[in-house]
Amino acid sequence: MASFWEYANPLKFMRTTDWLLPVVAWAAVIVTAVGLIWGFFFTPDDFRQGSTVKIIFLHVPSALMAINAWIMMLVASLIWLIRRHHVSALAAKAAAPVGVIMTLIGLITGAVWGQPMWGTWWAWDPRLTSFLILFLFYLGYIALWAAIDDPDTAADLTAVLCLVGSVFALLSRYAAFFWSQGLHQGASLSLAPGTRIDWAYKAPLYISMTGFGLIFLALVIAGTRTEIRARRMKALVARERMA
Amino acid sequence: MMPDLGRYFLEVTLAYGVSLGLLAVLALWVWLRGRAVRRALDEFENSRGKNG
Numbered sequence: 541m542a543s544f545w546e547y548a549n550p551l552k553f554m555r556t557t558d559w560l561l562p563v564v565a566w567a568a569v570i571v572t573a574v575g576l577i578w579g580f581f582f583t584p585d586d587f588r589q590g591s592t593v594k595i596i597f598l599h600v601p602s603a604l605m606a607i608n609a610w611i612m613m614l615v616a617s618l619i620w621l622i623r624r625h626h627v628s629a630l631a632a633k634a635a636a637p638v639g640v641i642m643t644l645i646g647l648i649t650g651a652v653w654g655q656p657m658w659g660t661w662w663a664w665d666p667r668l669t670s671f672l673i674l675f676l677f678y679l680g681y682i683a684l685w686a687a688i689d690d691p692d693t694a695a696d697l698t699a700v701l702c703l704v705g706s707v708f709a710l711l712s713r714y715a716a717f718f719w720s721q722g723l724h725q726g727a728s729l730s731l732a733p734g735t736r737i738d739w740a741y742k743a744p745l746y747i748s749m750t751g752f753g754l755i756f757l758a759l760v761i762a763g764t765r766t767e768i769r770a771r772r773m774k775a776l777v778a779r780e781r782m783a
Numbered sequence: 784m785m786p787d788l789g790r791y792f793l794e795v796t797l798a799y800g801v802s803l804g805l806l807a808v809l810a811l812w813v814w815l816r817g818r819a820v821r822r823a824l825d826e827f828e829n830s831r832g833k834n835g
Contacts (some may be wrong), residue, residue, distance in 0.1 A: 595794070602802065645802045648802070655794065759813050
């Protein structure tokens with residue numbers, strides 16, 4: 541079996557993802573479609589929340605992926621800082637636009653769901669606020685990559701920014717436990733005994749979460765392939781200028 | 784076919800419309816950028832290959 545570190549070689553990464561990307565992309569489309577169609581068309585209304593409960597199939601998976609994307613960027617950034625593998629830095633860069641859109645979907649669906657349920661679009665609740673700060677960190681991270689011309693310097697500085705932003709990624713996940721105040725509820729899904737959500741919702745929710753995970757994976761693979769090509773192009777142009 | 788969303792029709796359809804729209808725009812952007820960079824690199828490498 542191939543070692544994980546073999547994929548630090550851009551050629552090996554490109555060769556493997558050449559066949560892997562279409563598989564993951566189609567799986568993402570199919571699984572997400574099944575989860576969302578099931579959730580939207582075939583789940584009953586909640587006795588208290590009415591049909592707004594259907595927003596859960598977008599809100600929970602996108603919020604989960606928003607936080608997980610940053611955690612993935614953190615791991616990739618640490619690999620870059622410690623082992624200097626370019627593919628890991630480029631994978632972190634490719635994950636940021638996906639993460640920012642996932643965060644935006646989480647914020648929008650949360651506001652649209654919150655308005656009829658809480659009577660307000662927004663509250664300075666610990667989880668909502670830390671999630672908004674995470675969104676701003678994503679924008680800062682993308683802007684920093686764009687602002688620095690030298691790719692290694694950009695990778696170094698964005699990796700440090702990613703380490704700092706990880707505090708807010710973790711706060712977004714655990715804020716509801718740290719502070720038992722605010723409007724946002726605790727975890728919808730839990731491994732602890734005593735179910736919080738009925739299987740009529742849980743089954744399509746798990747499928748949607750898997751679908752969003754696959755969307756993230758497909759877009760990060762595609763984005764990383766583009767970044768590898770862009771980096772090669774930059775290196776070739778620089779080599780030609782020096783010759 | 785459309786489920787009866789009752790008085791929350793606007794909220795639910797808005798959430799689905801905006802989310803799916805954002806995902807579609809993101810996927811399109813990733814694909815178009817990938818295609819543009821790939822073409823540029825191919826053209827660059829081909830022109831350099833031909834010129835020596």
